[in-house]
Amino acid sequence: MPAFELLPGAPESPVLLHVPHSARAIPGDVRAGILLDDAALERELDHLTDAHTAELAERAAGLAGVAPWRFVNRLSRLVVDPERFPDGREEMLAVGMGAVYTRTTHREELRPGDTDPGPLVERYFRPYAEAMTRAVAERLAATGRAVVVDVHSYPAKALPYELHGGGPRPPVCLGTDPFHTPPKLLDAARAAFSACGETGVDSPFSGAYVPLEHYGTDPRVEALMIEVRRDTYISEPGGPAGPGLDRLAAALGALVDTL
Numbered sequence: 001m002p003a004f005e006l007l008p009g010a011p012e013s014p015v016l017l018h019v020p021h022s023a024r025a026i027p028g029d030v031r032a033g034i035l036l037d038d039a040a041l042e043r044e045l046d047h048l049t050d051a052h053t054a055e056l057a058e059r060a061a062g063l064a065g066v067a068p069w070r071f072v073n074r075l076s077r078l079v080v081d082p083e084r085f086p087d088g089r090e091e092m093l094a095v096g097m098g099a100v101y102t103r104t105t106h107r108e109e110l111r112p113g114d115t116d117p118g119p120l121v122e123r124y125f126r127p128y129a130e131a132m133t134r135a136v137a138e139r140l141a142a143t144g145r146a147v148v149v150d151v152h153s154y155p156a157k158a159l160p161y162e163l164h165g166g167g168p169r170p171p172v173c174l175g176t177d178p179f180h181t182p183p184k185l186l187d188a189a190r191a192a193f194s195a196c197g198e199t200g201v202d203s204p205f206s207g208a209y210v211p212l213e214h215y216g217t218d219p220r221v222e223a224l225m226i227e228v229r230r231d232t233y234i235s236e237p238g239g240p241a242g243p244g245l246d247r248l249a250a251a252l253g254a255l256v257d258t259l
Contacts, residue, residue, distance in 0.1 A: 001025060003079075004128050006135050007070040009061065014143040015068035015259050016135055017061065017252075018209055019151045021077045022054035030079050030120070035109055046238030047105045048077060050153040051230070055241065056249055057151050063253030068149075071135055073128070077101075078110070080125040082132075083150075083209050086117075095161045099125050105159040133211040140220055147185070147259050150175070150209050150225040151252070155236060158204065165204050171197030171232050175225030177208045179216050185224050185259070192255035196247050197232065226252065 009015070024045045026034070036044060054072050061067050073082060084090045084099040096103025096110070100117035104110045139146035154173065158165030172193045176186060190199050208223035210216075230236050233244030 001074050003075050003124055004071065004073050004131060006131065007061075007072065009067040009069035011142060013066050013068050013256075014139050014145045015147045015149060015256050016139055017057040017068050017070045017149050017151055017256075018132070019050075019054045019057050019070065019072045020082050020209070021048070021050040021152060022052070022072065023074050024049050024076050025074060026076050026079055033111055033115065034078065035111060036104070043237075044104050044110070045076060045078070047155070047159060049238060050151075051234055051238050052241045052245060053151045053153055053228075056228075056245060056252065059245070059249035060252035060256060063249060064256040066257065068256045069135065069139065071132055075124065080120050080128070082125060082128045086121050086125055091163065092161075095163065097161055103161070105161045107160050129211065132209075133213050136211050136214060136221060145220045145222065148209055148221065148223040149252075149255070149259075150223070152205070152225060152227045153230045153233075154205060154227050156229055156231040162204060164206070167203035168200050169204055169229060170200035171229050172199045173203060173205055173225075173227035173229075174199055174201050175206050175208050175227060176202055177210065177223055179219070180210050180221055180223040181208055182222060185222050188258045189224055189226065189255055192258065193226075193248075193251045196228070196244075196251050 057070050080099050086099040090098045100120045102111045102115055136146045174189050193199050205227050208225045210223045214221040
């Protein structure tokens with residue numbers, strides 16, 4: 001299995017659905033560095049995995065009039081988290097959850113605290129970031145713009161690792177970036193997801209993924225994070241998808257069509 005995949009959409013589409021946290025796969029040599037026993041690891045994967053978000057993106061792509069491109073992580077975020085900064089800029093280092101996690105969602109030991117993140121960053125994080133950068137560059141070259149829509153989910157109740165878990169937890173949270181999320185993109189998302197319940201902005205999670213090469217400098221790259229509350233479509237923490245997934249896919253497909 002590849003570590004990640006770029007799944008083609010329509011040549012004229014500027015939209016790139018980014019699915020970074022949907023997978024549970026962990027290579028054997030990486031598993032050997034994780035301290036949890038198998039049962040505890042499965043529970044941790046239930047809490048951390050954005051279950052069925054790859055399927056959500058796939059369904060939305062099938063419903064959209066112009067198919068978006070999809071970039072899907074095929075490995076668990078317990079290998080590396082491709083959405084973290086790989087250095088001291090990452091605020092989640094405070095709870096042991098930088099690009100390479102050393103602590104669990106419940107702040108227990110996942111890897112030894114003196115684990116060197118360098119080998120995993122070089123093997124998995126950097127190739128992923130480079131491939132995403134190329135994918136965005138290809139959309140810019142083909143269409144003159146790129147719209148990165150992050151597809152995530154989050155638990156109904158805050159987990160101990162969350163640094164900003166005290167605020168509202170609406171059915172749909174829209175994460176924004178002050179430079180890369182124009183008002184028209186946020187308004188389009190609010191309208192598209194209105195049938196899925198209340199939408200909120202930047203609570204409990206904020207920000208949106210943009211490759212560092214374009215971050216804060218290239219307004220042609222727009223970005224928005226979609227965080228859907230898990231109890232709206234699964235039995236938490238990691239159950240099978242229910243009918244709520246159909247509503248979410250229709251909403252995401254509608255958003256793609258407006259972009």
